[in-house]
Amino acid sequence: METFISDYGWIIWLALILVFVTVEMVTLELTFFMIALGSLGGLLSGLLNAPWWLQLIIAVGVSLLLLLAIRPPLLRALKRGGDPSKTNVDALLGLGGRVVLSITETGGQVQLDNGETWTARLSPATPSRTVEPGETITVAEIDGATAIVVPTERTSS
Template identity: 55%
Template sequence: MVEFFTQYSWIIWVALILLFVIVEVATVEFTFLMLAIGSVGGLLTGLFGGPFWLSVVVAAVVSILLLFTVRPPLLRALKRGGDPTLSNVDALLGQRGTVVVPLAGRVDDPALGQVKLANGETWTARLLAPTGEGSIDTGATVVVTAIEGSTAVVVPAERTSS
């Protein structure tokens, strides 16, 4: 068995390198890239006549060194160009709007109205009234506090400023 590993170790290293590269292409997190480069170190050790156990040690050491020294700066460089603009529901939270159809409601039976947000979208809205009753008339300014399905949960703008 040891003779098999010694004679065909280069095939094992090439297979590991290909496997790690394929996984890296799918994940793009640089972990498997570092393992593939470590495997190249193990392959080169075996090609230069080193025993299989030494190839494994070299691959492990190179991989660990790369994981802790090269991978963090690569991840920072990859994420540096990210777009910080909020999108989808995150972009709506905290956005101001104007009431188009009056909002009224109780905790047990909220009446839905409509709100035109600052981005130009008109949403079905419900008043966030944790206790008692409340209402907001047409033209009042509100702030979106949550999105529940296709309904914006809003509060009067004065409540958010304090």
Template identity: 60%
Template sequence: MLEFLDSYAWIFWLGLILIFIVVEMLTLEFTFLMIAIGSLGGLIAGVFGAPWYIQIVVAAVVSLLLLLTLRPPLLRLLKRGGDPARSNVDALLGLEGVVVDEVTPTRGQVKLANGDLWTARVSPLTEHRELTRGEHVLVTAIDGATAVVVPSERTERKEPSL
């Protein structure tokens, strides 16, 4: 049995490398890539005549070293190129608007500075409980399809058109 392992270990290593690369393509976290490279180290050790148990140790040590040293900087480089622009709900938070239809704690409509018309309600944290048409507001949260707003206290405003 041990002779069989020594003779055909390279097939085992090639299979593992292939499996780890396929899993890496699905996860994109560099973990399985490091393990695949470690398996390549085990394969190379086998090519140079190391017994199967030494091949496993070489693969484990190389994988562990790569996971601890190479993976963190690669992940930082990958995340550095992300788009810093806010989108979706994050882009609406802090946006100013004008009340179109009286806004109460349960209903209302506002036109935001980006031109969107949203259903709105007054934030429960505000003392001023009803906002009249033409008042300026600030979006503090989004609850489903409703903007939660508070009165804007700015003196100088760029007014969105109604």
């Protein structure tokens, strides 16, 4: 068995590297990439005719070193500078708009300032009334495909 590992250990290392890189492509958290690099260290030591147990120690050592010393700063660098702009539902909250079809507690329609037209209903926190077309509103929340809106205070000029 020892001669088999000595003669064909490089195939085992290549297979492990392939498996770890494949798993890393699915997880994208750099853990398996660091283990793959450790396995590469084991492969290189095997190509330099190191005994199998030394190859294993080198692979584990390099993997641990990379996981503990290199991975955390890499993750911080990747997460820094993310896009600060709001998207999806978060981008709609607080957005203004105008009423297209009268809004009551049961329904209506608004055109938001971003150009989208949404079905809408009044927020339960607002007094019951009908909001007429042309009045301005603000989106308080999104419930499925319905914007829950609050009428904007009318300012007297």
